[in-house]
């Protein structure tokens with residue numbers, strides 16, 4: 001079937017209390033792995049790219065692969081821009097066939113975030129493309145910095161209510177104690193905050209930085225109101241590890257397919273585990 005928009009997938013998830021996985025892809029193999037996993041478990045799925053991945057693959061390649069993947073898939077697939085940074089980027093992606101856009105104005109002042117989000121919503125709704133925005137600040141973890149423990153800025157429920165009223169977004173990413181990148185110790189998820197926000201705005205909420213969050217916290221976050229969960233870091237980790245494990249110490253091979261196949265299989269297994277955890281099996 002053709003690509004569907006994000007709203008179609010997450011409104012149902014919101015009503016029925018589960019989450020749809022949003023999985024980042026970087027090449028054909030990771031995309032195929034995500035789609036196969038979703039098909040096997042009859043789950044709806046969101047495939048997404050960061051701007052970095054778009055720069056790597058080229059927007060035309062991304063959209064051609066995503067359209068082909070969705071067309072032959074037996075489950076609904078949405079193509080989403082992860083952390084879009086500008087109105088121009090949003091426009092380019094909509095033109096290329098994306099069915100959902102995240103505009104990330106979370107580093108801006110509230111009024112500026114509202115302003116840029118409204119601009120994207122106005123453009124997107126003309127073609128029934130969905131929009132996700134972010135409010136609050138997520139942590140960042142890398143080898144150089146870790147803001148996950150010390151300086152989290154959780155989303156304020158009242159601010160969230162005003163924000164969605166002003167912008168009319170379809171989904172809201174909230175800061176609840178997760179971070180982008182690999183956690184060094186288990187994060188502390190602000191489950192009460194999820195529930196407070198959900199009670200006020202009753203719309204689909206998004207968890208970013210979910211790689212490495214313990215399963216019990218993911219389940220509780222879904223119970224409290226999360227309906228879209230982003231997985232990126234773990235995909236990259238299992239893809240790379242599978243290839244390194246398979247070829248460590250082996251004589252050189254020049255067979256590209258042989259190199260990439262273990263990565264693809266590992267991602268497929270990971271995505272299946274996540275879909276089961278998120279409760280979307282059979283919802284496609």
Ligand SMILES: [Zn+2]
Nearest residue numbers: 180208209230
């Ligand atoms: Zn994110």
